[in-house]
Amino acid sequence: MISIEKIQPEDNQAIAVLIREVLTEFGANKPGTVFTDPTTDDLYLLFQTPKAHYFIAKDNGVVVGGCGIYPTTGLPEECVELVKLYVSKSHRGIGLGKQLMEQSIHAAISEGYGELYLETLPELHIAVGLYEHLEFEYLDHPYGDSGHFACDLWMRKNLI
Incomplete structure (x- = not known):
């Protein structure tokens, strides 16, 4: 049975391993991504x-x-970043990524945000397809300062 819950300290190691496995699987295990971001080890x-x-x-x-x-x-003050969407290979294609995104969108709305922003890479084409399906629009430049300089696709979605 699949459950979705808020992150706990004991989840740190498993999610860091999963993130790095997915990035490696898609050839996106490079500097300037969460692969090398030190915060990945203590989400x-x-x-x-x-x-x-x-x-x-x-x-x-x-x-x-x-x-x-x-x-x-x-x-911008009314904008929040959608971050770190990763699903294990064994659990793709069952709507889990969409469920996780919907939970995150609900959290953004409950916090009063009116816009979602995200950064990604073309290599993560499965996620990009999901973002397009959920009506994210492409941007021609990044917002904010995530420090993930290797990400070269930027997208946004109005929540209002």
Whole structure:
């Protein structure tokens, strides 16, 4: 049975491993991404930031995905970044990524945000397709200062 819950300290290692496995699988394991971002190893602490939320998907207690929102420095006040959407290979194609995103969108709305922003890479084409399906629009430049300089696709979605 799959559950979606807020990240806990004991989830840190499993989600960090999953993120790096997915990035490696798609050839996106490079500097300037969350692959080398030191916060990837302690997402629980990172998401203690006010108005930040991270959700973990577990299948019978095993971490199989995650997604969240984070008030990235430099974003417009009403905007939050959708971050770290990763689903294990074994759990793709069953709507789990969409469920995680919907949970994150609900959290953004409940926090009063009117816009979602995200950064990604063309290599992560499965996620890009999901973003397009959920009506994210392409931007020609980044918002904010995530520090993920390797990401070269930027998208946004109105929540209002």
